Amino acid sequence: METAIVPPGPRCLVPGLQLLSFRRDPLRFLTELARAYGDAAQFRIGPQHFFLFNHPELIKEVLVTRHEHFIKGRALQRAKKLLGNGLLTSEGEFHRRQRRLMQPAFHRQRIAAYADVMASYAAALSQRWRDGEEIDVAREMMRLTLSIVGKTLFDANVESDADEVGRALADLMDLFEILMMPYSELIERFLLPSRRKFERARARLDAIIYRIIEEHRTSGVDHGDLLSMLLAARDMEGDRSGMTDEQVRDEAMTLFLAGHETTANALAWTFYLLAQHPEIEHRLLDETKAVLGDRLPRFDDVARLEYAEMVFAEAMRLYPPAWVIGRLAIRDVEIGGYLVPAGSLVLVSQYVMHRDARFFPEPERFDPERWRPELKQARPPFSYFPFGGGPRRCIGEAFAWMEGIIVLAVLIRDWHMRLIPQRRIEPLPRITLRPKDGILMRLERRR
Known part of the structure; x- marks a missing residue:
């Protein structure tokens, strides 16, 4: 530790300027920071000391090798107000216990059983669409993935709750920036209307979740x-106890929100990119017809839809639903020879790393060919990490891949989606990377 050095970073001569720059456009701020200072950089916002690491080996150190030196970052610490002590926000032994209890729910055999639900719900959406109709594909994907997670998580039809959940999520997203700001605990005290709005949104989501738990x-x-499975789970490596209703609520809320928000965004960005690259769309369509014919996809088809997986992977490279991971150092730690003092917030950004030309030549170009097996294997781990890594890697990763590929195959076979000219479509980096103002498209039924 004595030989560890401090990484370079910008000097801020004007108080508050870096906070303003970061809040205005965090994607640009972090991208330019990595471009200017390389694999490791530091900066300050108010009293908080930040580090950005942007090399696969350094990212691996943060998420895997030295993960025990960190806890979840500020955003997810504050997200406990909504998610409680669920898998996304819990720490230490409690997190390990909860992951043990939940892991069987995501085993391959269990996931396979959900393929038919995903395909049938996507087909039902396709049948509701009308030739020439104008849609916001981001909103449509939110409704679809909400329905799928409602059925697979709760065996419940939550379509009637979709608008209510959507409004509550929108309210919560609007308040996310407040949760992220330095001094947010003090600011909250003076923003009583915002606090009340947050509490009402959380109460609406709680009512839906607790209703379904009680029914079960x-x-x-x-x-x-x-x-x-959550209700029946017992910790066979511990005291053989199960989960309380509150613990089930916290895990269910986490899966409910994370399980539809991220995949919906990934699908919306995928259709946005396909609309601009007809040659890629045509190749995807050809594969879908060759593998499926006129029937719906089944679990065994997912591995055969190789190009669909490549398209989905490339869309998540350019527009990763989880665009940054924050870790708070609980003790002094050395990362790649750099000293990170206790109390510092370490950032590793999927959005920035996935656009690194060292690993992805012409990084702004949408090119599913990057995901041919030989090219994929040639890149180091953590040059691409849309689902995080280490002991906190997303437990629902296999579920998300299968859902994305199945929904993509069903809808692309039936519909061509043409972008409607609107103001520039931009990513909105909140808890997830949403399309700002949605993505308007005109539907054209394939003949």
Whole structure:
């Protein structure tokens, strides 16, 4: 540790300027920081000391090799107000216990059973669409993935709740910037209307979740869904206890929100990119017809839809739903020879790393060919990490890949989506990377 050095970074001569720059456009701020200072950089916003690491080996150190030196960053610490002590926000032994309890729900056999749900719900959406109709594909994907996660998580039809959930999520997203700001605990005290709005949104989501938990507890029936497994789970490596209703609520809320928000954004960006690259869309369409014919995809088809996986992977490279990971150092730690003092916030950004020309030549170009097996294997781990890494890697990764590929195959076979001219479509970096103001498209049915 004595030989560790401090990485370079910008000097801010005007108080508050870096906070303003970061808040105005965090994607640009972090990208320019990496471009100017290389693999490791530091900066300050108010009292908070930040580090940005942007090399696969350094990212691996943060997320894997030295993960025990960190806890979740500021955003997810503050997200406990909504998610409680769920898998995304919990720490230490409690997190390990909860992951043990939940892991069987995501085993291959269990995930395979959800393929038919994903395909049938995507087909139902396709049947509702009309030739020539104008849609916001981002909103449509949110509704679709909400329905899918409602069925697979709760064995419940939550379509009737979709608008209510959507409004509550929009309210929560609007308040996210407040949660991220330095001194946000003090600011919150003076923003009583915002606090009340947040609490009302959380209460609306809680009412939906607790209603479904109560229905399951009362019936005592295994519905074949994830919630049934959570209610029945016992910690066989520990005290053989299960989860309380509050713990089930926290895990269910986490899966409910994370399980539809991220995949919906990934799908919306995929259709946006395909609309601008007809040659890629045509090749994807050809594969879909060759593999599926006129039937819906099944679990075994997912591995055969190789180009669909490449398209989805490339879309998540350019527009990763989780665009940054924050870790708070709980003790002094050395990362790649650089000293990170206790209390510092370390950032590793999928958005920035995925656009690094050292690993992705012509990084702004949408090119699914990057994901041919030989090219994929030639790149180092953590040059691409849309689902994080280490012991906190997303537990639902296999679920998300399967859902993305199946939905993509069903909808692209039936519909061509043409972009409607609107103001520039931009990514909005909040908890996830949403398209700002949605993505308007005109539907054209394939003949």
